Amino acid sequence: MNLAYDIIPVTLVTGFLGSGKSTLLADVLTGEAARDTAVLVNEFGEVGLDHLLMGEVDAQTVLLENGCVCCSIRGELKDALAALFSKRARGDVPAFSRVVIETTGLATPAPIIATLLADPVIRSHYALNVTVTVVDAVNAELQHERYPEWLAQISATDRIVISKADLVGAQQVDALRTALAALNPLAEIVTRASSALRDLLFIPARFVPDAVQSMNKIGAGTLRLGEGGGTRLSHRAETRPQPHTQPQTLSNAITSTCLTIDTPIDWQVFTLWFTLLLNRHGDKILRVKGLLSLEGSDRPTVLHAVQHLVHPVLHLDAWPDEPQGSRASRLVFITEGIDAHAIENSYQRFCAALEQAA
Amino acid sequence: MCGMCGLLGGGNHWSNTTAPASSTAGSGTGGSSNARRQRLLQASLANRILVPLRLRLDDFHGRSFVLSSPTGASELVGDFAQVWKAAERMLGRPLDPLTMFAEA
Numbered sequence: 001m002n003l004a005y006d007i008i009p010v011t012l013v014t015g016f017l018g019s020g021k022s023t024l025l026a027d028v029l030t031g032e033a034a035r036d037t038a039v040l041v042n043e044f045g046e047v048g049l050d051h052l053l054m055g056e057v058d059a060q061t062v063l064l065e066n067g068c069v070c071c072s073i074r075g076e077l078k079d080a081l082a083a084l085f086s087k088r089a090r091g092d093v094p095a096f097s098r099v100v101i102e103t104t105g106l107a108t109p110a111p112i113i114a115t116l117l118a119d120p121v122i123r124s125h126y127a128l129n130v131t132v133t134v135v136d137a138v139n140a141e142l143q144h145e146r147y148p149e150w151l152a153q154i155s156a157t158d159r160i161v162i163s164k165a166d167l168v169g170a171q172q173v174d175a176l177r178t179a180l181a182a183l184n185p186l187a188e189i190v191t192r193a194s195s196a197l198r199d200l201l202f203i204p205a206r207f208v209p210d211a212v213q214s215m216n217k218i219g220a221g222t223l224r225l226g227e228g229g230g231t232r233l234s235h236r237a238e239t240r241p242q243p244h245t246q247p248q249t250l251s252n253a254i255t256s257t258c259l260t261i262d263t264p265i266d267w268q269v270f271t272l273w274f275t276l277l278l279n280r281h282g283d284k285i286l287r288v289k290g291l292l293s294l295e296g297s298d299r300p301t302v303l304h305a306v307q308h309l310v311h312p313v314l315h316l317d318a319w320p321d322e323p324q325g326s327r328a329s330r331l332v333f334i335t336e337g338i339d340a341h342a343i344e345n346s347y348q349r350f351c352a353a354l355e356q357a358a
Numbered sequence: 359m360c361g362m363c364g365l366l367g368g369g370n371h372w373s374n375t376t377a378p379a380s381s382t383a384g385s386g387t388g389g390s391s392n393a394r395r396q397r398l399l400q401a402s403l404a405n406r407i408l409v410p411l412r413l414r415l416d417d418f419h420g421r422s423f424v425l426s427s428p429t430g431a432s433e434l435v436g437d438f439a440q441v442w443k444a445a446e447r448m449l450g451r452p453l454d455p456l457t458m459f460a461e462a
């Protein structure tokens with residue numbers, strides 16, 4: 001392993017208070033797995049109780065002391081990550097090959113992702129591998145009802161781990177799974193018991209087409225922009241949690257929709273529209289993930305955004321194999337309080353207006 | 359960095375990402391000249407929206423943009439996320455893509 005300049009993958013573990021984040025970490029990070037993993041724990045409250053659980057990785061644990069990782073403390077997270085990297089370079093800590101950040105139960109993930117993306121030093125040494133959110137099967141319903149942080153954690157995540165599934169009935173777990181899939185169709189949902197624990201934390205987030213597929217499976221809405229800009233609305237459905245499993249209070253506004261654009265996208269036009277959209281509505285656009293087919297390029301482009309933050313744009317080498325052989329751009333939007341139809345109309349109008357102004 | 363003029367690239371904002379050149383395109387379009395060209399194209403596209411609002415956007419050495427208003431105000435902005443914020447400030451009203459051009 002090249003010690004000096006590799007980019008270290010970061011796993012972000014979120015989950016509401018008491019959902020079992022530390023237990024999950026303590027279970028995963030034993031023996032072999034702990035050897036090359038550095039853990040950053042962010043503690044809320046005066047006594048950092050949690051770091052006691054992680055005796056084995058003590059040397060590589062940096063405790064972030066004051067409260068929650070959110071805008072006010074980003075500097076601290078940045079410093080902790082930078083300090084960790086220099087210690088590693090100096091040989092003060094064993095040469096770890098990955099980092100796990102455990103957030104407080106009240107943290108929303110966006111500011112942490114912002115720290116990883118925006119800071120020039122951090123950006124050159126760390127890359128976000130996957131965001132994992134632990135959901136407490138016993139208390140999910142109550143937390144959903146009461147705490148907006150819970151919802152922020154769910155909507156921004158790549159992987160949801162249902163913990164304490166053994167304390168409730170199988171039926172309740174299934175209902176929770178359906179409700180979570182409706183809130184965030186892009187996430188992969190697993191129960192703790194059913195999965196290899198290490199994979200939960202270290203396998204990268206799954207590929208976009210899988211997410212789109214699973215979204216279609218649960219019957220989320222699909223919008224399609226036809227050839228030549230003509231629009232047809234194939235069907236649109238607001239994904240709502242089942243009434244008997246989740247209260248309708250907060251989730252009513254959360255809509256997920258898949259925008260399909262058949263014609264190749266002009267990247268310059270798209271970036272103008274998307275920056276404009278995020279500038280005005282970024283706080284309501286919880287998540288965007290998709291594969292774009294760009295004009296003049298035969299390589300697909302991956303777009304991935306959480307609220308105002310857009311991850312570095314990736315260009316894949318080749319299109320994934322698909323039965324239909326389709327190379328349409330597909331963007332999944334998870335929004336709060338924005339009509340899915342409005343987004344699609346907006347893009348179409350924007351393109352048309354730029355054409356006209358030419 | 360541009361080898362000819364020694365200027366750095368346009369920052370790391372995602373909107374500065376350039377589309378990869380097609381494998382069928384001519385070999386004449388090198389990486390940095392393509393980036394510069396796409397940047398100018400992007401600014402001129404933005405002007406199609408901004409000029410009717412009496413604002414104007416110019417590239418500033420491939421590094422930032424300058425947004426100027428008819429009253430003489432001008433602001434150096436780093437990337438498109440900032441461009442729209444500055445434009446809204448100068449106009450004194452929001453630019454909402456969900457309602458823009460709706461009357462057309």
